Amino acid sequence: MSSLAQPGGNATGINFFVQEVLGKRFGLLHELVPKAVRINVLVNPANAPVAEVVLRDIPQAARALGLQIGVLKASTSREIEAAFATLERERADALFIAPDGFFTGRASQFVTLASRDRILSSWGNREMVEAGLLTSYGTDNWDMFHRVGAYTGQILKGSKPADLPVLQATKFEFVINMQTARALGLDVPPSLLASADEVIE
Numbered sequence: 001m002s003s004l005a006q007p008g009g010n011a012t013g014i015n016f017f018v019q020e021v022l023g024k025r026f027g028l029l030h031e032l033v034p035k036a037v038r039i040n041v042l043v044n045p046a047n048a049p050v051a052e053v054v055l056r057d058i059p060q061a062a063r064a065l066g067l068q069i070g071v072l073k074a075s076t077s078r079e080i081e082a083a084f085a086t087l088e089r090e091r092a093d094a095l096f097i098a099p100d101g102f103f104t105g106r107a108s109q110f111v112t113l114a115s116r117d118r119i120l121s122s123w124g125n126r127e128m129v130e131a132g133l134l135t136s137y138g139t140d141n142w143d144m145f146h147r148v149g150a151y152t153g154q155i156l157k158g159s160k161p162a163d164l165p166v167l168q169a170t171k172f173e174f175v176i177n178m179q180t181a182r183a184l185g186l187d188v189p190p191s192l193l194a195s196a197d198e199v200i201e
Contacts, residue, residue, distance in 0.1 A: 021124075021172065022054060022099075023061040025137040028174060029094055029122040030065050031192050032135055036093035038068040042083055043098040046075040054098040069096075080106060084113040094120040097128075099138075107131055118184055126175045130200060134181060137174045173197040 030036060041058050043051040055071065062069045070092065072083040080103075087095060097103055097110065104127075111132040114121045123129060124138040155161060177200040181188050193199060 021138055022057045025122060025124065026058055026061040026096060027065065028137050028192075029096060029120075029135065030067065032122075032176070032188065033094050033120055033186070034189070036067065038070060038090075038092060039094045039096055040070040040072055040087055040090070040092040041096045041098065042072045042074060042080075042103075044075050044100040044102055045073045047100050047102070050099060058096065075102065077106060077109060080109055081113070084117055084119065087119055088117050092119070094122065096122050097124075099124040104128075115180075115183070120184060120186065126173060126198070129175045129177045129180075132177065132180055134184065134186075135174075135176050137172065139172055175200065 026039075029039065033039075039062065041054065043054050045051055051073075059069060070090065072086060074080045074083045095114070103110065107128050108131065110121070110123075110128060113119070114133055121133045121135075123133050123136045126136050126138075129136045155164070174196050175198045176188060176193065176196045178188065179200065
């Protein structure tokens with residue numbers, strides 16, 4: 001690839017900035033739970049590239065905020081269950097779930113376990129928050145899918161992929177599920193509510 005603006009070859013691409021916003025998402029979780037001392041991070045070791053970035057960036061963000069982190073790993077449904085059992089045993093203040101396709105496919109399991117064990121959880125996009133997790137921060141996926149569809153249309157009409165710059169996410173959204181917050185007995189700071197792109201009631 002020559003550059004993001006001019007990819008060259010026979011391909012273009014899309015960047016959702018999933019990894020680039022990890023520190024911001026961690027900071028928002030801390031603002032939501034300001035009394036937290038220890039936040040556990042769940043990664044999928046089978047997705048090594050993402051797990052490595054998360055385990056590099058999040059400890060740095062935690063140190064900057066004076067927080068401790070614990071690391072949990074899961075690559076099967078049973079291991080997700082075991083991770084939540086550990087959270088319950090250790091009485092973790094919150095859970096930061098790493099971006100991962102397998103985790104996305106287990107949304108109902110995460111929501112069920114987080115609700116059952118009263119775990120404050122952060123996810124990378126709104127879908128799990130709509131289903132019942134506490135909060136998310138990440139790319140507005142629907143906006144990006146719309147833009148990808150427009151790109152596809154351009155290519156089908158004859159545009160060369162090499163001439164189309166790699167799409168960069170420009171819209172990000174911070175979502176809080178207030179039903180979940182109330183169920184957890186969490187007082188959400190008014191300043192955080194005001195900065196949220198959507199508050200699910």
